[in-house]
Amino acid sequence: MLNRLKYERLPRELKKRWSYEAFLSYRMQEMNIAQIEELVTEDELWDREKLLNAEAFRNIFNDKKEFFKRFHDDCEGRYVKRDILFLEDSGVGAFREFCSKYEKTVLKPVDKYAGLGIRIIDRVDAFEDDFAKLENEFTDLKASRYIAEEYVHQAKEYSDIYNKCLNTIRVTTFVKDGGEAGILFAVNQFGQKGSVVDNHDDAAIWASIDVDTGIVTGAEVEALDGRVYDFHPDTGARILGFENPCWAQIRDLAIELAGVVPECRLIGWDIAVRDDYSLEVIEGNVTPELNLYQSVSGNGLRTALGI
Numbered sequence: 139m140l141n142r143l144k145y146e147r148l149p150r151e152l153k154k155r156w157s158y159e160a161f162l163s164y165r166m167q168e169m170n171i172a173q174i175e176e177l178v179t180e181d182e183l184w185d186r187e188k189l190l191n192a193e194a195f196r197n198i199f200n201d202k203k204e205f206f207k208r209f210h211d212d213c214e215g216r217y218v219k220r221d222i223l224f225l226e227d228s229g230v231g232a233f234r235e236f237c238s239k240y241e242k243t244v245l246k247p248v249d250k251y252a253g254l255g256i257r258i259i260d261r262v263d264a265f266e267d268d269f270a271k272l273e274n275e276f277t278d279l280k281a282s283r284y285i286a287e288e289y290v291h292q293a294k295e296y297s298d299i300y301n302k303c304l305n306t307i308r309v310t311t312f313v314k315d316g317g318e319a320g321i322l323f324a325v326n327q328f329g330q331k332g333s334v335v336d337n338h339d340d341a342a343i344w345a346s347i348d349v350d351t352g353i354v355t356g357a358e359v360e361a362l363d364g365r366v367y368d369f370h371p372d373t374g375a376r377i378l379g380f381e382n383p384c385w386a387q388i389r390d391l392a393i394e395l396a397g398v399v400p401e402c403r404l405i406g407w408d409i410a411v412r413d414d415y416s417l418e419v420i421e422g423n424v425t426p427e428l429n430l431y432q433s434v435s436g437n438g439l440r441t442a443l444g445i
Contacts (some may be wrong), residue, residue: 141167148174155179164433175263176438178445183428186443190312190404198399199422202248202285209398209419217395217419221288224248230276233286237261242289245432254284258289258334290418293411294306295383296328299375303329305336306408307347307388310426311396312443313403319396321349321389324430326380327408330372337408340386343367345377348433352385356435384411391417 144155152174161167198204201223210218223236226248237243238261247255283360289304296305305328320379324347333341340430345355345367355380357367368378378445384387391405399405406426411419426441439445 169436172434173438176440177432178428178438178443179439182445183439186445187404187428188426190402192401194399195366195399196424197235199359199402199405199424200249202246205410205421209316209422211261213398217398218393219416219418223286224282225276225284225286228280229274232298233276233279234435234445236286240288244287244289245279245284246287249283255284256335260408290410291413291419292425293383293413293415296382298373299370299377300328300336300373301381302332303336304410304420305329305335306410306420307382308344308406308408308423308426309388309392310404310406310428310431313396313400317400319393321392322404322439323435323437324349324352324388324392324431325431326354326377326432328370328377328412330370332372343370343377344430344434346431346437347379347382349389352382352388354380354382358434382411384415384417387417391419395411395422 139408144167145158198208243259245257309324310322313319326345328343329341330338344358345354348355395407406423408420
């Protein structure tokens, strides 16, 4: 009842912009008017993303084959370092050999996002007694434009929180009109509920990071029941206050990445810290879920994006 009363007291323009459900989802009842005015609606964010990321270059980020070419081949392996096999260009023998090289192999479709279609298979020795099964599997994967990737083993700090997937850091960069690149925001992405990915809508936990220190300062709140993810629900590991290792290097890498495709000025980079504390670029996103960041952190992006 109190929350409804607070909503009704909002200025008319803000109530036209935000529904009561959005008011609760963004926890606006905890904000003052100035903070609410800084929040950007999903429609406004979508328009901004399209304006800042040129249509002719978006496929570099939407197609994993194109991304690998630009950020591995064209950059001499500086950013994407893991071994990748494109099944549409390969035979079943090459696929079998690839899967036998690594303890785990990640299979993912070239043109899907949010973790859709991703699977992890153990070393291919498991198929030795039924090689026909692998051949049939390969035919389907090849037709669906799948890729096989070397599994990236993450630093212990991330495994201690959740070890069933690779937990990445989303660092979103914004290149201003004058060409200067900066970090708009950063979040940790943790998997949960047995998921092998950290970015599916039902499986991801986001936690906002202080860009200066690399420390988690804001935990996601469950929209349905108001539960705050200060601690990981599966492992009990503390998320709030988590210190990301190699933070200075992560920031520098994100700024460097922002200049590789200057035609796309607003990109969310998913970066992993390997178990040897080197960095691996997993992907870039031309739709970096700005609205989810606002919801998790409570920080609006209107001024930062010049809206």
